Amino acid sequence: MKKNSLTTAVVAGIAGIAGFAGLAQAVDLNPDGLGQVLIYPYYTVNKSQDTLISVVNTAEVGKAVKVRFLEGYNSREVLDFNLFLSPYDVWTAAVSQVSDEGGAQIFTADNSCVDFIPKWPYPFSSAAYTGGVAGPGVSYPKDSGPQGIERTREGYIEMITMGDIIPGSDLDLATTHEQTGVPGAGMPPDGGPVAGRCGAPVGNDVATAADLLPPTSGLFGGGAVVNVGVGTFFSYNADAIEGFTETVLYTNPSALTPTLQAANTPSIAATGVARSYVFTENGALLTADFARGEDAVSAVFMADAIYNEYFIDSDLGASSDWVVTFPTKRFYVDKGLYPSAITSPFANAFAGGISNVELSMVTWDQEELGSEGPNAPRCPSPPTDECFLTAPYLPYEVNVITFLNAEGDGTDVLGSALSKTVPAVGLSGWGRIDLASGDAGSHVLGGGVTAGGADVAIPGLPATGFHANNVINANANPGLLANYSGVWRHRASRSCAGDDAACS
Numbered sequence: 413m414k415k416n417s418l419t420t421a422v423v424a425g426i427a428g429i430a431g432f433a434g435l436a437q438a439v440d441l442n443p444d445g446l447g448q449v450l451i452y453p454y455y456t457v458n459k460s461q462d463t464l465i466s467v468v469n470t471a472e473v474g475k476a477v478k479v480r481f482l483e484g485y486n487s488r489e490v491l492d493f494n495l496f497l498s499p500y501d502v503w504t505a506a507v508s509q510v511s512d513e514g515g516a517q518i519f520t521a522d523n524s525c526v527d528f529i530p531k532w533p534y535p536f537s538s539a540a541y542t543g544g545v546a547g548p549g550v551s552y553p554k555d556s557g558p559q560g561i562e563r564t565r566e567g568y569i570e571m572i573t574m575g576d577i578i579p580g581s582d583l584d585l586a587t588t589h590e591q592t593g594v595p596g597a598g599m600p601p602d603g604g605p606v607a608g609r610c611g612a613p614v615g616n617d618v619a620t621a622a623d624l625l626p627p628t629s630g631l632f633g634g635g636a637v638v639n640v641g642v643g644t645f646f647s648y649n650a651d652a653i654e655g656f657t658e659t660v661l662y663t664n665p666s667a668l669t670p671t672l673q674a675a676n677t678p679s680i681a682a683t684g685v686a687r688s689y690v691f692t693e694n695g696a697l698l699t700a701d702f703a704r705g706e707d708a709v710s711a712v713f714m715a716d717a718i719y720n721e722y723f724i725d726s727d728l729g730a731s732s733d734w735v736v737t738f739p740t741k742r743f744y745v746d747k748g749l750y751p752s753a754i755t756s757p758f759a760n761a762f763a764g765g766i767s768n769v770e771l772s773m774v775t776w777d778q779e780e781l782g783s784e785g786p787n788a789p790r791c792p793s794p795p796t797d798e799c800f801l802t803a804p805y806l807p808y809e810v811n812v813i814t815f816l817n818a819e820g821d822g823t824d825v826l827g828s829a830l831s832k833t834v835p836a837v838g839l840s841g842w843g844r845i846d847l848a849s850g851d852a853g854s855h856v857l858g859g860g861v862t863a864g865g866a867d868v869a870i871p872g873l874p875a876t877g878f879h880a881n882n883v884i885n886a887n888a889n890p891g892l893l894a895n896y897s898g899v900w901r902h903r904a905s906r907s908c909a910g911d912d913a914a915c916s
Contacts, residue, residue, distance in 0.1 A: 437655040438677050438687040438699070441712040445632045446470065447652030449672070452569035452635045453737040453876045454648075454810060455481065457509040457516045459827025464636045466504045467571055467650075469497040471630030474577030474584055476620070476662060478670060481507075481518075481536065484567040484810030484830045485557040486762045487742035488540035488749075491518065494665045496525040496577070496610065497631075498588040498600075510535055515564035523599035525587045525610035528665030536564035550666055553748035557765040566829060568737050568810055571650075572670050573631060575624030575660040583623035586610050621662045629654055637826065637880070643895045646826075646880045651739075653709065655689075672740055675705035683861040688712055690870065692906045698915065700860035700868055706743040710757070710857055713739060713874035715904035716848040720879040722775070725839040726817040729884025733825040734813040734902070735877040736845070741767070741809050756858065757873055759851035766807035769873065770850030773800060773813075777838030789835035792820050800832040804850070825880045847872040848907075856909060866914035870906065877902050 455463040469475050480492040495503055505520040519533035520526075538561050539545060543554030557563065577584045587610055589598035600610045636647035658677055661670040681687040683701040686708035690698045702708040722732040743750055744758045745767040760767050775783045783789055791799035800806075800813060812828035816835045824831075836843065848855050848871040858869040878901045885894040908915035 438680060438689050439653060439655050439675050439708045439712055440689040442629075442652045442654045445649055445652045446629050447631060447654045448573040448627050448629055448656040449653035450569075450571040450631055450633045450650040451653070451737075451739050451876060452571075452633065452648075452650045453739070453878065454566075454568055454637070454735045454826075455507050455516075455635065456566045456637055456826055456828065457507055458565055458829060459639065459824075460509075460641060461637050461639045461644075461827065463507040464504070464638060465507070465569065465633065466502060466635075467495075467497070467631055467633040469499065469501045469630055470632065471576070471628060472499050473579060473628070474498045474501070474587055475627065475631065476574045476577060476583075476624055477631070478572045478574055478661075478663070480570050480572075480671075481516075481564075482567045482570065482742075482809070483541065483563050485563060485765065485808050486541065486555050486746055486767070487567070487809040488552065488555060488557075488746075489668070490516070490536040490538070490540065490564040490567065491534070492665065493529050494527040494574075495571075496527070496583070496587040498524070498577075498584075501589065508533070509565060513562070515561035523589065525600055527610075536561075538564060550668060555746070555748050556763055562829075566810065568739065569635070569650075570672065570739070571631065571633065572656070572661065572672075572674070573627035574662040574670060575621075576627050578623050578625055581623035583620055617662075617664045621660065624660045624662055626659055627657060627661075643893075644825075644882055644897045646882075646897050646899050648878050648899050648901065651713075651876055653712065656709075671706075671743075672709045673704070673706045673743060675708045677708075682863055683865075688860075690714065690906065692870075692908045692915070696908075696915070698860075698868065698870075698908055699863050700870075701863070702860055704859070706740050707857060707859055710740045710874040711860065711870055713876055714757075714857055714870040714872050714906060715875050715902075716846070716872035716907050718845050718847065718875055718877075718902040718904050719842065720900060720902050721840070721842045721881075722815045722836055722879065723840045723881050723883070724815045724817045724836060726819060726821075729882075729886065730839075731817070731825050731882050732815045733828070733831070733880045734815075734843075735826070735880065736806060736811045736813065736875055736902075737877045738769075738809055738873060738875055740874045757855045759854050767809075768805040768807050769855075770805045772804055772846045772849060773834060773843060774846075775834070775836040775841055775843040777841040779838075781837050783835075783837045789816075789837060791833075791835060792816075798832055800834045803832070806832070825882050847875060862910075862914050864914070866910060868908055868910040868914045871909055872906070875902070875904070 684703035795802035
């Protein structure tokens with residue numbers, strides 16, 4: 413790994429302050445939260461919780477957006493549909509559990525146009541992992557994960573802008589809300605969100621595609637995991653990817669595309685199909701071209717380590733979970749859908765219901781006592797695969813790390829079925845997960861080529877997620893129990909592997 417020159421770091425810092433002003437548009441993770449693509453790192457309906465989601469179109473043109481829900485084991489999709497946002501539109505929905513033995517379902521009372529959903533609420537499907545049919549001519553190979561419908565209860569969400577709606581076109585007229593002057597009363601000409609009620613050409617793929625231009629930026633979104641009965645509310649902002657595509661990506665609602673593989677910036681990529689901008693160590697801006705779109709997206713999520721805090725004092729009812737999501741992992745490890753894919757930077761294909769990624773984790777209390785050494789905390793005896801320190805790997809696309817309190821109990825904030833426990837040092841502190849080591853040091857995204865033609869690689873793994881913390885106050889007032897919830901996005905470090913010129 414190479415350090416970068418001060419000059420490059422300064423230039424990169426200026427570019428960051430300017431929001432990449434003056435730079436050609438390429439795939440990048442926008443810290444300001446606006447983009448063409450949104451990644452919501454977690455949804456769940458476990459533990460009697462619902463997940464609320466929203467997406468906002470800040471642009472003065474309408475957007476055609478692919479909305480896709482992916483389960484957490486292997487990122488097989490459990491629902492997708494096309495959403496049409498008119499200028500300045502907001503769309504909201506809630507994901508809930510169908511029943512105690514059932515899967516997840518989605519409901520909205522929003523009037524934005526949705527293509528494919530015949531009714532609300534609409535249940536999630538297990539077809540993608542059980543070998544079912546997605547639509548005409550579209551079927552899935554069965555995978556090795558759990559086959560029950562409960563697998564749909566937990567995962568993450570991606571929204572991909574397929575195109576901007578041409579102002580004044582038939583699609584624009586069919587999807588733009590007509591206003592009455594009464595707040596909350598605007599809706600498309602033919603009514604609400606049920607398919608077929610937004611008018612032509614929604615539902616006509618040829619006509620719809622003809623009314624689209626290559627997408628611009630302008631979306632932001634957020635999610636919240638809420639338990640109404642308990643009174644917890646864990647909210648987060650969606651990750652925003654800019655510069656994702658230069659072309660219209662429209663497909664019908666039952667299509668498996670577009671996915672994050674569709675990243676393309678051919679007008680500026682000297683090699684391959686897509687260019688990425690990645691800020692690495694010391695604030696340096698790495699410009700790299702990739703032959704595959706998924707690699708360009710992985711590059712902007714790459715981290716050699718992620719960091720966050722924890723608070724698990726049982727006397728204060730404090731508990732902590734970390735969500736660690738790998739939003740592009742499926743393109744490397746799911747050999748059923750992508751049989752010829754290169755597995756690196758991941759080490760193992762999805763088999764036997766898992767795709768293990770060996771990692772290491774260290775925690776420190778607030779006074780610098782670390783978890784390494786003779787006094788380090790240990791997994792409960794007898795040790796099991798559920799303890800991260802005994803089995804130092806994360807096996808899924810979405811993973812939840814639950815911190816053990818002083819009594820050795822899992823604090824279980826989110827009620828995840830995809831969790832591992834970690835015995836931390838003390839009652840509060842911070843931790844680091846090393847994403848670059850393990851599995852014989854194979855966690856490296858290669859294949860990047862700088863504008864000057866030099867090869868570069870980025871150590872680590874493409875990851876996102878957050879720390880969810882809850883504190884229970886049993887003495888807020890006589891007879892009153894209070895919950896205090898908070899969410900903090902993971903911090904990350906990034907580096908470059910290559911010669912000095914390539915990495916600076």
